[in-house]
Amino acid sequence: MTQALSSLPVTDPQDRHVDWAARLRRKPRPVETVVQGLLFLCGAISILTTLGILLVLGNESLAFFTDPEVNVFEFFTGTHWQPQTGDFGVWPLVNATLMTSAIAMVVAMPLGIFAAIYLSEYAAPRAKAILKPTLEILAGIPTVVFGFFALTFITPLLRSIFGEDTVQIYNNASAGLVMGLMIVPLIASMSEDALSAVPRTLREGAYGLGATKLETTVQVVLPAALSGLVAAFIIGVSRAVGETMIVAIAAGATSQLTFNPFEAAETITGHIARISGGDLSYGSLDYTSLFALALTLFVITLGLNLVSRWLVNRFREQYD
Template sequence: MVSIAQPQSAEPQSACSVRLVTSGARRKVFEKLMHGLLMFCAVVSVITTVGIVLVLLSQALPFFGEVSLVEFFMGTEWTPLFKPQHFGILPLICGTMMVAAGSAAIAIPFGLGTAIYLSEYAKPVVRDVVKPALEILAGIPSVVFGYVAVVFISPLIKDWFPSAAYFNAANACLVVGIMILPMIVSLSEEVLRSVPRSLREAAYALGATKLDVTCGVVVPAALSGIVASFLLAISRAIGETMAVTLAAGATAHLTLNFFDSIQTMTAYIVEVSSGDIPTGSVEHSTIFAVGLTLFVMTLLINILAQWILSRMREEYE
């Protein structure tokens, strides 16, 4: 007998189609929710930045209504808490830049050398030990570094240079240089390791030595990222607060002697914020004037960094 095949029911296919449509609808809803959440995070970041700028401007404008911009940026004396009052911010800017330049002079050579060693010369066992140690160093609170500077580094500097003040710029430069060292090492090492291996192999094929490849090929190829790590470290040094407050002292005077006591902009903000200055007074408004100046300085450094990176960026396929 010949059996005739019965047509299969279309119900299972319909149920499968319904499940697929439902799953696709849920996926679209989830994607829309994630898109909204990410957009919300971005908007909050922008609003926070704009809010900080507005607060600084609103609080600093009354100060500049009483103190001229010429006196503020050209004056060489900063004594807003004493009589007679002087509002020249140059001593604070000079102290801040001394700490930033001194710490960069210490951290950049050692940081770049360490990054090159870890990327090109160190064995995996050594790299696995050194990198976590640097990450631990980066996680130490800044106030601990400041305490170490006071009880250990300052006495050493005083023994080596008797004419130096106990709290001085060199002390702050050393401790801040140690603090920004892990940032330079970590970022530079990652950039050096991301250089394509084909560039190294091509240099070796031409008879170059290990040192030639490192200095003539790898470092120039990663120069944009290395410079970015330097600028980020300098920005961190400019904005450092507690370690500099403890190590550098609180004497705001215009000097280029690293063995003198100085005061940075962040240290001054800490000093006035923790005092008994009446709110709304011109002395209290100096906090926001100094903070606005520090914000503008950091912004200019970031703009300079972006310009340098755009000129030096290398792209590889």
């Protein structure tokens, strides 16, 4: 570097208008170009991943749907999923997925938002410094541990409350409840971000008009943070829909269309985990059907994520 600089004449008596900047820019720097190319490749790997997912899921799903034994119409409307007998109706699995997710959100949404309100509006800094990291530990616990908790604690608890005849050993209620607990920190942290982003002036305006703290929170802060809260809800649903281990352990391995949360019903993810855990022969209907299910899952979660991101960007209130 020093070498390159000192070799340049500092002044040029003949022509004072030499464009030194242009000369420096034009100098070829192969290392720089190569490095930039490599770094771009690193970034492009994320695109390749998405393309890979789409290609793999699409390709195998196509093989599944074009199989003579499979009827596309039946896949989206059928109410029986029994690969052994050639019944490929996705509804029992989708229904169980929706049921566990709904139970999870009924638990996680109020708990998460209330906790966020407490942490953001009420908690003293010292209390917050203890409560928030503690709640975040929950987010770091592997989901298989939550599954263990569902099966060995919540299920026996439900069975002792509602009776062993009502509640089956594997049931959607237990899986859903624990999934809710798992999602609480996610909702709480996203909601807290949304609430904290509401400027202080809005709160002070409300206090100035004589509103109590609760009135300020509910009537001023919450509406101002609404898009963030909705986004948190959607991300929560997306997490619940894609969650595998809790339902694989606690929700049971029988695919059936039931609306009773105390019965066993296999979810999309639970089914994929159970079937792929066994010995699968590549190209068999069992194998390709899993990709059709994964594609369904991917489309649902991607849709939810896109909606959530759109909401946050579209309805973000700009205060300044």
